[in-house]
Amino acid sequence: MKDKKNNGFTIVELLVVLSVIALLLSIITPRYFGKIKEGQEVVLKQNLATIRRAIDQYYSDQGKYPDTLENLKTRKYLREIPEDPIMKSQEWEIIKAPNEAGIYDVKSKSTEVSSNDKIYAEW
Template identity: 45%
Template sequence: MGFTLVELLVVLSIISLLLTIGVPRYFHSVDLSREQVLRADLAAMRHVLDKYYEDHGVYPETLAELVSMHYLRAIPVDPLTGKADSWVAVPPDTPEKGGVADLHSGAEGKALDGSIYGDW
């Protein structure tokens, strides 16, 4: 009624074969999902910055100002760094226009398409 060593080895080899096929695809999907969330967060925050500029004629001094003025509920977490304070704020051309005209991710490294995260 027990299993022989050969049967156990066959089952373990089949399981390991399936894992070697499935695990890399899983991690690729997770990385792709993080990149898509990052792109969506950047697009939403840039849209909010534009709306703030339309309403006030200047950009906000900090991202926290967007939350305090109820343009955002909270500063989103960068899906690649896992932190809400890792966003890189880009100031406008002239300092009189405010402090944050654009945003980039603070993540280091390259995306799956070869572009650099900090350039997004």
């Protein structure tokens, strides 16, 4: 008689492997979502700096602030109006120039709290 040899894994071995995988995922997942948020914050800072630099260049060249963000695009100070990565739109909160017409500054419209405990709209 030949001995039958069982190939494969037992249910206990499979459960141990699955529990180890679940443990690793529970450790990695929160860090992953934290990195996504960090990336959005970096992009928001860069986009705000880009728009603010374009507003300053427009003011230096034209002697006045732009009436709309679209003016920055039509006058070639920006190729496209950058997107707010938190709100997922090109809509920005406009800050009017004191004692002058036009856009002095822009901020995010998001009321979410950032990783440094400040609201994005305060950046």
